[in-house]
Amino acid sequence: MDGDLVSERGHAEPIFVLSRLSVMLPGIGVFGTGDIVRALVPFLRAKGFRVEAVWGRTLEAAENVATELNIPFHTNKVDDVLLRKDVDLVFIICQPDLHAQIAVKALGIGKHVLCDRPAGLCQLEVLKMVHAAQYYPSLISVISHGLRFLPAFVHMKRQIEAGYVGTVNVCDVRVHCGSMIGSQFDWMCSHLMGGGILTMVGSHIIDVISFVTSQRATRVHGMMRTFTKSTEKINGIRWIDSDDFCSFQMILDEGACVTATLNSHMAGGFVQEVVVCGSRGRLAVRGANLYGQRHTSEKEEELLHEGADDVAHLTNKNNSARINSLLPQPYLQGLFRLAGALKEAFATGDGEHGWLKEPVSTAATFEDGQYVQAVIDAIKLSSASRQWEQVTVANDESELNPLMTRLNLPNINMSSLDALSQAPTNRITPQRKVTSSESHLPWSFATKH
Amino acid sequence: MDGDLVSERGHAEPIFVLSRLSVMLPGIGVFGTGDIVRALVPFLRAKGFRVEAVWGRTLEAAENVATELNIPFHTNKVDDVLLRKDVDLVFIICQPDLHAQIAVKALGIGKHVLCDRPAGLCQLEVLKMVHAAQYYPSLISVISHGLRFLPAFVHMKRQIEAGYVGTVNVCDVRVHCGSMIGSQFDWMCSHLMGGGILTMVGSHIIDVISFVTSQRATRVHGMMRTFTKSTEKINGIRWIDSDDFCSFQMILDEGACVTATLNSHMAGGFVQEVVVCGSRGRLAVRGANLYGQRHTSEKEEELLHEGADDVAHLTNKNNSARINSLLPQPYLQGLFRLAGALKEAFATGDGEHGWLKEPVSTAATFEDGQYVQAVIDAIKLSSASRQWEQVTVANDESELNPLMTRLNLPNINMSSLDALSQAPTNRITPQRKVTSSESHLPWSFATKH
Numbered sequence: 001m002d003g004d005l006v007s008e009r010g011h012a013e014p015i016f017v018l019s020r021l022s023v024m025l026p027g028i029g030v031f032g033t034g035d036i037v038r039a040l041v042p043f044l045r046a047k048g049f050r051v052e053a054v055w056g057r058t059l060e061a062a063e064n065v066a067t068e069l070n071i072p073f074h075t076n077k078v079d080d081v082l083l084r085k086d087v088d089l090v091f092i093i094c095q096p097d098l099h100a101q102i103a104v105k106a107l108g109i110g111k112h113v114l115c116d117r118p119a120g121l122c123q124l125e126v127l128k129m130v131h132a133a134q135y136y137p138s139l140i141s142v143i144s145h146g147l148r149f150l151p152a153f154v155h156m157k158r159q160i161e162a163g164y165v166g167t168v169n170v171c172d173v174r175v176h177c178g179s180m181i182g183s184q185f186d187w188m189c190s191h192l193m194g195g196g197i198l199t200m201v202g203s204h205i206i207d208v209i210s211f212v213t214s215q216r217a218t219r220v221h222g223m224m225r226t227f228t229k230s231t232e233k234i235n236g237i238r239w240i241d242s243d244d245f246c247s248f249q250m251i252l253d254e255g256a257c258v259t260a261t262l263n264s265h266m267a268g269g270f271v272q273e274v275v276v277c278g279s280r281g282r283l284a285v286r287g288a289n290l291y292g293q294r295h296t297s298e299k300e301e302e303l304l305h306e307g308a309d310d311v312a313h314l315t316n317k318n319n320s321a322r323i324n325s326l327l328p329q330p331y332l333q334g335l336f337r338l339a340g341a342l343k344e345a346f347a348t349g350d351g352e353h354g355w356l357k358e359p360v361s362t363a364a365t366f367e368d369g370q371y372v373q374a375v376i377d378a379i380k381l382s383s384a385s386r387q388w389e390q391v392t393v394a395n396d397e398s399e400l401n402p403l404m405t406r407l408n409l410p411n412i413n414m415s416s417l418d419a420l421s422q423a424p425t426n427r428i429t430p431q432r433k434v435t436s437s438e439s440h441l442p443w444s445f446a447t448k449h
Numbered sequence: 450m451d452g453d454l455v456s457e458r459g460h461a462e463p464i465f466v467l468s469r470l471s472v473m474l475p476g477i478g479v480f481g482t483g484d485i486v487r488a489l490v491p492f493l494r495a496k497g498f499r500v501e502a503v504w505g506r507t508l509e510a511a512e513n514v515a516t517e518l519n520i521p522f523h524t525n526k527v528d529d530v531l532l533r534k535d536v537d538l539v540f541i542i543c544q545p546d547l548h549a550q551i552a553v554k555a556l557g558i559g560k561h562v563l564c565d566r567p568a569g570l571c572q573l574e575v576l577k578m579v580h581a582a583q584y585y586p587s588l589i590s591v592i593s594h595g596l597r598f599l600p601a602f603v604h605m606k607r608q609i610e611a612g613y614v615g616t617v618n619v620c621d622v623r624v625h626c627g628s629m630i631g632s633q634f635d636w637m638c639s640h641l642m643g644g645g646i647l648t649m650v651g652s653h654i655i656d657v658i659s660f661v662t663s664q665r666a667t668r669v670h671g672m673m674r675t676f677t678k679s680t681e682k683i684n685g686i687r688w689i690d691s692d693d694f695c696s697f698q699m700i701l702d703e704g705a706c707v708t709a710t711l712n713s714h715m716a717g718g719f720v721q722e723v724v725v726c727g728s729r730g731r732l733a734v735r736g737a738n739l740y741g742q743r744h745t746s747e748k749e750e751e752l753l754h755e756g757a758d759d760v761a762h763l764t765n766k767n768n769s770a771r772i773n774s775l776l777p778q779p780y781l782q783g784l785f786r787l788a789g790a791l792k793e794a795f796a797t798g799d800g801e802h803g804w805l806k807e808p809v810s811t812a813a814t815f816e817d818g819q820y821v822q823a824v825i826d827a828i829k830l831s832s833a834s835r836q837w838e839q840v841t842v843a844n845d846e847s848e849l850n851p852l853m854t855r856l857n858l859p860n861i862n863m864s865s866l867d868a869l870s871q872a873p874t875n876r877i878t879p880q881r882k883v884t885s886s887e888s889h890l891p892w893s894f895a896t897k898h
Contacts (some may be wrong), residue, residue, distance in 0.1 A: 169676040170694050223698050227618040245619050247708035249672050259696035261621055261708050265726035267744045277714035295716045388835040
């Protein structure tokens, strides 16, 4: 069956190799029915993974994807995927408000987890994921920040460590893309559900900056806006309130300044530029290429690495157009490379846990996801408070600002800063300590399967 | 003499035409001895102006320029230029701390004024210039915001007014250039003297955004930094404290958001991109070209105007390399076009005051300069207070925040935000009303010549 599926897609690997791999590689359960899933599943199969089950928010959506992609099992019940014996690795690529719940449950049941960005809706949620990951260290738990696997950024990190730019002073990031809103009202339209350009694109940027500079943000400032509140197709009772424009600044822990502009009002393409300037020179990733120039050099900027389009051809040709608009090439290539790294981890794994850490050692952990979420939370708070905000990565739920917990999020309406213009500008510093007696893992199973 | 000078530069206009123009065009006195002056003077002569006198901070600097450019009179005394009968128009292109003083005096004596940006060191200074300009409406008083005369921006403004982008939502500006610090310590190294990338480059950006959108900033946020505090040649007792990096955000009065990144850590070129996104489409000026795309268009971004390098050839070839690094092409071209517009104003002027308003009607007035200065002051304050700040364009000196007056400027050290990190974050809102009995025109002459 695996062999048939793969050969249908015209890949040349002999079937017996795939069969051997299939035995060694974990079976996969996929949460989500979006276009990314449609692109990812064929790629996973090409890599030798078996995709055993798919979950959809509705049974209909799950059935459609299962039929289209020939997935043996589909359901709209989370547990029905998690409890399957033939599923050992879950890909959580559904709406962000379900990420934490599914991830924590999956780890509790003993499944490896790859979770899409943003890790959760707020730091409190991601902290629960971190605690679960810490509790089950023998399981892989990674966030889909694939830019870490894009060769241009890998080389950029290496060059920064080798001193090409000297002391990092300025990071200047620009992402220009078209509207991220689809033809129907869905979670992407709602900032409460995790939609918006900051969570979708900014999360990748925040992560990759900390990856290449090895520095983390201590203070942030943000300005978020929703200019497109309705479209031709979304104009009923429900309005779009997720941010379609975001400009944010970060101070990193060694003093560097980051400024990022995320603009989804640029129809017709995807432009991403990450520039890192230092005391000795600068590096810039534009698209998938890495450029560099030393201050002392008389020459033009040099091309240090040319990104090859070496993964995109693996996507199903029929889907690629749809996917390009939803998941830009750098992110898609990164996600695929991360999946490739997961395969390496399992295929070469003969260690204690049946997998090797090395291939996925640079992947974003849940701790990295928590840091990114802490920065996102602080940027959202800053956009509302109109001040710089500290980034606080909490070890314990009691440390978290109750303002930014999920229940309180509706109080912050990012699209109407003006409502705050009459408010006193004193910093709101909640003093209340939450002495919660809740479990760290409220959704976890009592027994580990 | 005029004819000889011009024909030396190989221009084809018959001498008698120039002679006629020379009679009609005002004689020019130039304040400043920098490279811009070296580029500008030949251009002015090519346009038919007589350059009668040059002022330098030192007699030696003035003499050098006078000799090099064949200027009949040189001095280091301001009045010696202003009081000359053959000087009717002054170009103030010297250090910013002298702009206001010279401009106010010049208008008081009855001279037309073109003043380089920034108009002054703080809004208080520029307000005095505004009062002088209002007092002498028959004299031309303009700021050298030449981007208003660059065809790409003229077309951008026209397209915005014609509804190409619909409602303006987002302006995204990026300027990447090399270090602006020369080989010696001068005013460019000192933020107290008006140096820094915000005043030098940001002033043009703030002005051109208000020009093309017809909107003004009401609130701003800024982050300014000085990363390069010393260079190989400037490493003595005096340190560089003018900003070499600035990221700022503005809210315009009709709700649009502006984000701008000014980065002088990008050796080897000058990149300027001004993008205006709206509800229906977007426009972008890159270098001297204008591009556009409507949201509904299926096509690629279209080239709406291709900027010709039609002014640069007029600069003295020997100087052009030096000038490119100091004054980037778009600004130099803009300045030349503004000078060309001044010529038109005088050459065709048969009106009441000997000049026609029409050719210079879109030039930046001193009021525009005051607005730009108010925004700069607010960005500086925001960078120190780490909050959004209101932009207050004052009608009277008593309205001005004493914090931002010149005497108080040293209190704000932009390069060490950390010193403020322990300060209370409450907004400093000075209540003291300055009931000044000073004249509006403290440097003006009592009698008008």
